[in-house]
Amino acid sequence: MNPRERFLAALDLADVDRPPAFYQHLGGARWVLQHSGTTMREGFGSAEAFVRICLSSRSVFGYDNVMAGWGDLLVEAHAHGTEWKFPERDFYPRVARFAVLEPSDVDRLEPVDPMDDEHWSVPLRAASLLGERLGGEAAVVGGIISPFFMAAQMRGFENLLMDAFTDRSMVERMIEVALRSSMMFADHAVEAGMEAVFIDDSTATGQLVSPEMAADLDIANLRPLISRMRDNGIRTIVHNDAMTPYLDLQASASPTCLHFCNSYVDVAATVEGMRGRMCLMPGIDHQELMFRKTPEEIEAAVWSVSDIYGDAPGLIIAPGCELPFKTPMENITRLREACERLRR
Numbered sequence: 001m002n003p004r005e006r007f008l009a010a011l012d013l014a015d016v017d018r019p020p021a022f023y024q025h026l027g028g029a030r031w032v033l034q035h036s037g038t039t040m041r042e043g044f045g046s047a048e049a050f051v052r053i054c055l056s057s058r059s060v061f062g063y064d065n066v067m068a069g070w071g072d073l074l075v076e077a078h079a080h081g082t083e084w085k086f087p088e089r090d091f092y093p094r095v096a097r098f099a100v101l102e103p104s105d106v107d108r109l110e111p112v113d114p115m116d117d118e119h120w121s122v123p124l125r126a127a128s129l130l131g132e133r134l135g136g137e138a139a140v141v142g143g144i145i146s147p148f149f150m151a152a153q154m155r156g157f158e159n160l161l162m163d164a165f166t167d168r169s170m171v172e173r174m175i176e177v178a179l180r181s182s183m184m185f186a187d188h189a190v191e192a193g194m195e196a197v198f199i200d201d202s203t204a205t206g207q208l209v210s211p212e213m214a215a216d217l218d219i220a221n222l223r224p225l226i227s228r229m230r231d232n233g234i235r236t237i238v239h240n241d242a243m244t245p246y247l248d249l250q251a252s253a254s255p256t257c258l259h260f261c262n263s264y265v266d267v268a269a270t271v272e273g274m275r276g277r278m279c280l281m282p283g284i285d286h287q288e289l290m291f292r293k294t295p296e297e298i299e300a301a302v303w304s305v306s307d308i309y310g311d312a313p314g315l316i317i318a319p320g321c322e323l324p325f326k327t328p329m330e331n332i333t334r335l336r337e338a339c340e341r342l343r344r
């Protein structure tokens, strides 16, 4: 099996020769940027530069997919009016000013076609190019944040949560705009040849919201997005690396795959409850393990996950989230090598 076949087969609960290794966002960015001779800033503005960076991630680490979508978590909100600033060193932008500062700003919010936005269109255009250049060698995965998460990036999280108590309709309007833009993304994703889309929904957590609020505001808007992707023939990977994640609620929206951080869940119980219903990506802790520990400890963690999961189809090994910028190269490659040693 080549990496693309392996990755898609695991998502589809079919047999694989070994568990695929999932590469998220721009993990271990230091090595990737160095190899590509390209800056993040260039990648934000140009599909060609973005493609160079993505192809470098594949050459340097050899994971089974490339990812046309970065972990800034801002590009969608920026398209809706949130202003950003880039730090002096080459890294992701941060919020300079939210799109919605007061309730009346909500009336000015409009859904945005991602292809009409200078920055949001970049990963979509890059995905088409990646499909051509990779020639089916590695899976092309797109990325987006969930509608609830997107609304939070337009308003600021604390403000959004306060609004939910004082002016619920305002919150619903922001999420509705986010959902309508996301639906356009889902349609362009299929044209761009994305074979799966990673949806960051790490906002569905007991640390931020009650289960009722997560169900009504987050999952209720995640569900139609997942359905649209499914109707378009695109697989979905729902990501939630929060502590106390509402994985059952997210599973009820029927994504192709659920991705969580092993440090924050009971891995055995989660696998027991969900194996066979959908693909699972148990995440090797990206901060404590991948960033700080040794290759041997990474390999032991991969084996432990594989032992818990057993021989059933539908396992993909991943870091818990985007790997920190300076994650040691030997740790990143060891995760892939450990997967290779699990070959049947």
Ligand SMILES: [Zn+2]
Pocket (backbone or CB within 6 Å): 202, 239, 240, 241, 320, 321, 322
């Ligand atoms: Zn994450």
